[in-house]
Amino acid sequence: MTLLQRGLTRRxxxxxxxxxxxxxxTTASSEAALPVIDTHAHVFHRALELAPGRRxxxxxDAPLSLYLxxxxxxxxxxxxxxxxxxxxxDNSYLVDCLNRTNGRLRGIAVVDPGVxxxxxxxxxxxxxxxxxxxxxxxxxxxxxxxxxxxxxxxxKSMGWQLEIQRNAPDLAVFVxxxxxxxxxxxxxxxxxxDPRLGVTDRGFQSVLKLGATRNVWVKISAPYRNGPAGxxxxxxxxxxxxxxYGLDRLLWGSDWPHTQFEATQTYAKNRQFLDTLIxxxxxxxxxxxxxxxxxxx
Numbered sequence: 048m049t050l051l052q053r054g055l056t057r058r059x060x061x062x063x064x065x066x067x068x069x070x071x072x073t074t075a076s077s078e079a080a081l082p083v084i085d086t087h088a089h090v091f092h093r094a095l096e097l098a099p100g101r102r103x104x105x106x107x108d109a110p111l112s113l114y115l116x117x118x119x120x121x122x123x124x125x126x127x128x129x130x131x132x133x134x135x136x137d138n139s140y141l142v143d144c145l146n147r148t149n150g151r152l153r154g155i156a157v158v159d160p161g162v163x164x165x166x167x168x169x170x171x172x173x174x175x176x177x178x179x180x181x182x183x184x185x186x187x188x189x190x191x192x193x194x195x196x197x198x199x200x201x202x203k204s205m206g207w208q209l210e211i212q213r214n215a216p217d218l219a220v221f222v223x224x225x226x227x228x229x230x231x232x233x234x235x236x237x238x239x240x241d242p243r244l245g246v247t248d249r250g251f252q253s254v255l256k257l258g259a260t261r262n263v264w265v266k267i268s269a270p271y272r273n274g275p276a277g278x279x280x281x282x283x284x285x286x287x288x289x290x291x292y293g294l295d296r297l298l299w300g301s302d303w304p305h306t307q308f309e310a311t312q313t314y315a316k317n318r319q320f321l322d323t324l325i326x327x328x329x330x331x332x333x334x335x336x337x338x339x340x341x342x343x344x
Contacts, residue, residue, distance in 0.1 A: 084338040085126040087235070087268045087300025090114050090144055091134060098135030102184060105133065109304040111144040115151075117303055117314040125344050129210070130157040131306070132181040138170060145174035153342045155179045155210050160194040164201050176343050177208035177233070187217060190224050199228040208233050208264075208341065215240040216250030222257055231341070232263045233298065237284050242274025246283045258291035264341065265292060267324065267334070268300030269317075271308050278320065285324050294333045298341075 092108040118126055130141050138156045145154050154175045158167070178198075180188070188195055202209055209225060211218065212235040222232055240248035257263045265288055270277035288297060299321055305312035325331040338344070 081332055081336045082124045082339055082344065083122060083332075083335045084299075084342070084344070085118065085123050085301045085303075086298040086338050086342065087129055087266055088114055088126055088303040089131045089306065090128055091131055091140070095134060095140055096137065097133050098137075101133040101135075103133055103307060105306060107309075111147065114303060115148070117301070118151075121314060121318045123318075124151075125342075126152050127155060127300070127338070127342055128152055129155045129179055132157065136162075138175070142170065142173035142175065150174075150344075153344065155208075157181070158198070160188065160192075160198045162198065167201050167205060167207075171205055171207075175207075176341075177210055177231075178202060179210040179212070182211065182213040182217070182221075183239075187213075187221055190228070196228075199225070199230055203229050207231070210235060212236065213239065214250065215248055215254050219250045219253030219257075222254075222263065226257075226260055226262055230262075232257075233341075234263065234265045236266060236269045236272045236302075237281065237288070238265060239273065240280075240284075242276070242280070245273075245276075245280045246287060251284070255287055255291040258288075258293070258296065261296070263292070264296045264298055266298045266300045267321075268298070269302035269305070269308075270320070271305075271312060272302075281320075281324060289330075294330055295337045297334050298338050299334055 090109055090111050091105060092110055093105065097104055114126065117123075128141055128144060130138055134140070134157075136157050136159050138154070141154050141156065145152050152174065154173070155177045156170050156175045156179070158178050190196070190199070208231040210233040211222070213221065215238045218234060218238055222234070225232055234254065238251060238254045240246070240251035254265075267281065267285060267288065270281035273280050301314050301317050303314050321331065325334060
């Protein structure tokens with residue numbers, strides 16, 4: 048059929064073709080512009096004062112400049128710095144690093160439960176978007192205490208998230224208590240089930256049920272922290288997490304500089320593992336971009 052038979056002049060056809068080309072180019076540009084976000088990394092140096100009672104003391108430096116180098120080498124547009132537990136509640140180095148990156152990074156702080164609202168607002172202005180509870184080896188906090196009620200109320204009013212590192216069986220009990228306060232929750236490292244049980248851990252099975260709340264996110268990060276068979280576990284856990292939470296509630300994190308696993312892990316290795324974990328390119332792109340709103344980029 049000719050152009051005239053279709054009712055199109057050459058000029059109209061040319062205009063339509065140009066319009067279609069613009070649409071295709073715009074769509075491709077939008078897809079190429081999707082952010083690629085690393086939601087879990089740490090920076091520190093040996094001159095910083097370490098917290099008493101810490102479980103680990105680094106003997107090397109992991110400065111901001113080296114982390115940014117990792118992002119650039121691996122095609123990562125944005126990152127999230129998490130206050131390491133061994134630095135305690137002094138978030139000054141973390142905030143300083145955020146202030147030097149022109150909005151490329153966000154931060155998750157560690158605070159005392161008695162912290163004031165003014166102190167939290169100051170952290171918010173510095174690029175902090177949530178707090179972390181590293182409860183590994185620690186007693187679970189009593190959320191009925193006044194200081195915890197106050198902290199959770201402030202976290203909620205500021206629209207922050209609460210990130211938790213704890214083994215899955217305890218998360219299954221603790222997280223619902225936090226959700227009762229209207230808090231947005233992020234669970235570290237596949238929710239840390241018992242390495243001997245993997246996805247059959249009853250705690251992990253209970254964590255899967257939390258996906259229905261739509262107020263919980265899970266980091267598919269640091270599989271090596273789930274035992275020697277961590278990568279195999281991750282491949283078994285991912286489809287279950289995807290089904291329970293959806294791609295928009297899964298977060299990838301590098302866990303750089305892989306504290307206590309430096310001898311076997313690199314940034315590139317962990318980024319490449321994501322490609323084998325999420326084979327579908329569009330699914331992977333969605334997971335890498337989904338933190339955009341949660342972390343206020």
